[in-house]
Amino acid sequence: MGVPTGAGTALLTDHYELTMLAAALADGTARRRCVFEAFARRLPDGRRYGVVGGTQRVIDAIGAFRFGDDEIRHLRETSVVDEDTLAWLAEYRFAGDVDGYPEGELYFPGSPILTVTGDFAEAVVLETVVLSILNHDSAIVSAGARMAGAANGRPIIEMGSRRTHERAAVAASRAGYLAGFATTSNLEAGRTYGIPTSGTCAHAFTLLHDDERAAFAAQVAALGVGTTLLVDTYDITRGIDTAIEVAGTGLGAIRIDSGDVGVLARQAREQLDALGATETRIVVSGDLDEYAIAALRAEPVDAYGVGTSLVTGSGAPTAGMVYKLVEVEGRPVAKRSSHKESQGGRKLALRRHKPTGTALEEVVYQAGGAAPEFGEHDRALQIPLMRGGQPPSELPTLEDGRTRVRQGLVSLPWEGLKLSAGEPAIPTVHLSQES
Amino acid sequence: MGVPTGAGTALLTDHYELTMLAAALADGTARRRCVFEAFARRLPDGRRYGVVGGTQRVIDAIGAFRFGDDEIRHLRETSVVDEDTLAWLAEYRFAGDVDGYPEGELYFPGSPILTVTGDFAEAVVLETVVLSILNHDSAIVSAGARMAGAANGRPIIEMGSRRTHERAAVAASRAGYLAGFATTSNLEAGRTYGIPTSGTCAHAFTLLHDDERAAFAAQVAALGVGTTLLVDTYDITRGIDTAIEVAGTGLGAIRIDSGDVGVLARQAREQLDALGATETRIVVSGDLDEYAIAALRAEPVDAYGVGTSLVTGSGAPTAGMVYKLVEVEGRPVAKRSSHKESQGGRKLALRRHKPTGTALEEVVYQAGGAAPEFGEHDRALQIPLMRGGQPPSELPTLEDGRTRVRQGLVSLPWEGLKLSAGEPAIPTVHLSQES
Incomplete structure (x- = not known):
């Protein structure tokens, strides 16, 4: 009780989780x-x-999943569930176990990414919020990793907040950082997650002023010569001339946000060098995705600004994960009709590698069965994330996740890093099929 | 001051809005x-x-856009802007005007959807949050309207929360309702916006039980015979037999979530009718989009459940709107280099219609120029949304928006309702180009 409206996550839940709960509480199966x-x-x-x-x-x-007075009152007024269920919800605290892949780990079809163990009641109600977060954040970091790979060490600035839901933007910024992006434009992501933020000026600032020179002078006066001047409001060549006249050859960077940025970057580099601004960097932005970034590899670009394509998952805005009941009282269970079959039983996973460190295959096996042999270069993929409803004293940090993404990309066979459409980089071997 | 962390929207903002602000406050252009x-x-x-x-x-x-102590402290600690700017932000209240298209209105390329009038400082800082909301919600309602059109009066249940960010899900649910969906699975959307919620049981509930019969009996006992039984966990034909045995011919509905739902719906209808359950409805779900819904028009389907395709905008997860400075001190301004040109000057818009009510064209014209002739069947498209920072006493409701979507779809020329790729249903005529 007493959880303020808006802070909790308990109503970020599908209606049917609670009706299932009510029916299971009534017939006693909720405790299975x-x-x-x-x-x-x-x-x-x-x-x-x-x-x-x-x-x-x-x-x-999961820690914030509490039904406060407001939540209970809403569910009562709308008759979603009966009073017994409301009483149960008011006392809800997840007390089960969670295991899973740490953030930044690669995954493949069938990888058991998150495993929730508890009684039916406490575990079923988490489905919606667990999937919402995993599906969104995994879609973004998966797209971001392709971009970071394509950028090949050049920094990427995340600037997609305005293209997605205002709160999703904060999570997308976090996911981009996890993927290897250098900074974000999103101030709330800076506050909430400590991600470095960056930004200077938009075209509006130039248009506000009587001319480009006045705008550049105002920006340099306020933000210093290390700032980035946006040079494509009127004419790029003149914009660069003006920028260096105003800021001097110590200008931090110019940004080009439109046009054929590859050609423009080459011209800009020549012009800047000719003006003596050999250290002035070139930032490009404007509808960049992983393909555009890859195409700019040979151009004199120092940093990329990426917006829409990151926050929309570059064509795959959701990761398509599902949350399935796989075991009841130790017995494997699975849907059997038609297309959507899944493997029953709790699964564990390891990834096999060559001695060089290159990934070979994802091995998924039954927790209750015989463990497969672990070679010297193999690695268990799940870690404990909650025990008895509490997270362990130390969990991997966001920085750990960044490192893990980098290591994961390095471990892929070379075909795995291709941006073109293809098969999963390594096969998933289900040992469970034998048991 | 005193705005609690998390409640405000002020940090849902790109870093560069505040650096632009700082530079404009310093050189005096902020008051233009x-x-x-x-x-x-x-x-x-x-x-x-x-x-x-x-x-x-x-x-x-915009009303919640306040920089509280926490926000100011974060901006100071991270040196985003100087102390003068922080003092200005701490006192920030938007005091300008907003005009725009009401929710549920159709729009076309160049339609002036939202116009913000104020000084540079108060208006520029709103860019990110305004675009985040418009781009997300418009993408969802635009996709949803195509689905509602394809469903042709049959109800659609929104159930996509688990496929998108947990807070975006609440907004997506609202946008789906605006588009004409009947109910949502999202409980927070029910609480926040008063949208009717619905849901019964997932496959997990059947798998939890010793057999399907026990699961159906528990569900009917808890939720009544008016409930919807999910019949495709094992074998659909047996599932339907069991459903009617358990619930009787008064069963509210069955749901089929996998397989070729058109064929299965036909078979299910025959089977239900033969069993005497002629009033039992058939709900289908499982990766439906507007095309799948249209393809099911001739099948005996009573309601659709739609998830992923709605919340991801059915291939268009963002509406691509921009927020551009078009006028400074009464003077039109516009970016001029390369591709991203836009029209300077504040614009108004009207839509011309035939006497039958069919839309003919979107006319966009300069607020300062000569007003075009308004015919008997033409309609101004913008309404006042804020005056001096305050909304008018009465704004269109969510229900008004639903009505507006329905009316808008009816007003489209018939090609406009085609789901196939094509040109905008009506042309946008820019009278401003003459001025």
Whole structure:
């Protein structure tokens, strides 16, 4: 009780989770020991790998999953569930276990990304918020990793907030940072997650002034010569001349936000060098995605600004993960009709590698069965994320996740890093099929 | 001051809005009277119309745009702006005017969807949150309107929360309702916006039980015979037999979530009728989009459940709107280099119609120039949304927006309702080009 409206996550839930709960409380099955697994049946079309994002946010959301007075009153007024269920919800605290892939880990079809163990009642009600977070954040970090790979070490500035829901923008900024982006434009992501923020001026600032020179002078006066001047409001060549006249050859950077940015970057580099501004960097932005970034590899670009394509998952805005009941009282269960089959039983996973460190295959096996042999270069993929409803004293940080993404990309076979459509970079081997 | 962390919208803002502000405060241009316009340069690929969503949320977000102690402290600690700017932000209250298309109104390329009038400082800082909301909500309602059109009066249940960011899900649910969806699965949307919620049980509930019969019996006992039984966990034909045995011929509905739902719906209808359950409805779900809904028109389907495709905008997850400075101290301004040109000057808009009510063209004209002739069947498209920072006493409601979407779809020329890729349903005529 007493959780303020808006702070909790309990109503970020589908109506049917609570009606299932009510029916299970009424017939006594709510206390059955269950295992739910979150996984993706497949990767988005043509993608060669996925990257797990949102794990830390899932743990936080489970901790904040409390039905306060306002939530209970709403559910009573709308007759969603009966009084017994409301009484149960008012006392709700998740007390089960969660295991899963740490943030930044690669995943493939069938990878058991998150495993929730508890009684049916406490585990089923988490489905919606767990999937919302995993599906959103994993979609963004998976797209972001492709862009970071294409940028090949050049920094990327995340600037997509205005293209997505205002709160999703904060999570997308976090996911971009996880993927390897250098900074974000989103101030709330800076406050909430400590991500470095950056930004200087838009075209509006130039248009506000009587001319470009006045705008540049005002910007340099306020933000210093290390700032980035946006030179494409009127004429880029004249814009660059004016920028260096105003700021001097110590100008930090120019930004080009429109046109054929590859050609323009080459021209700008020549012009800047001729003006003596050899250290002035060139930032390009404007509808860049991983393909555009890759195409700019040979151009004199020092940093990329990426907006829409990151926050929309570059064609795959959701990761398509599902949260399935796989075990009841120790017994494997699975839907059997038609297309959407899934493997029953709680699963564990390891990834096999060559001695060089290159990934070979994802091995998914039954927790209750015989463990496969672990070679010297193999690695278990799940870590404990909650025990008895509490996270362990130390969880991987966002920085750890960034490192993990980098290491994961390095571990892929070379085909896995291709941006073109293809099969998953490594196969998933289900040992469970034998048991 | 004193705004609690998390409640405000002020940090849902790009870093560069505040650096622009700082530079403009320093050189005195911050007080120049400005007009910003939000519009879409084009519709998403192949779309024939867009629908405005999020206007009410924009007004709420502007009202909540306050820099409290926490926000100021964060900006000071991270040196985003100087102390003079922080002092200005601490006192920030938007005191300007907002005009725009009401929610649910159709829009086309160049339609002036939202016009913000104020001084540069107060108007520029709103860019990010205004666009985040308009771009997300308009993308969803535009996709949803296509689905509602395809459903042709049959109800659609929104159930996409788990496929998108947990807070975006609430806004998406609202946008779906605006588009004409009947109910949502999202409980927070129910609480926040009063949207009717619905839901019964997932496959997990059947798998939890010893057999399907036990699961159905528990559900009917808890939720009544009017409930919807999910019959495709094991074998659909047996599932339907069991459903009617358990619930009787008064069963409210069955749901089929997988397989070729058209064929299965026909078989299910025959089976239900043969069992005497002629009033039992058939709900289908499972990766439905507007095309799948249209393809099911001739099948005995009573309601659709739609998830992923709505919340991801069915291929167009963002509406691509921009927020551009178009006027400074009464003088039109516009970016001039390369591709991204836009029209300077504050614009008004009207839509011309045939006497039958069919839309003919979108006329966009300069507020300062000669007004075009208004015919008997023409209609001005903008309404006042804020005056001196305050919304008018009465704004259109969410229900008004639903009505407006319905009326808008009816007003389209018949090609406009085609789901196939095409040109905008009506042309946008820019009278401003003469001035």
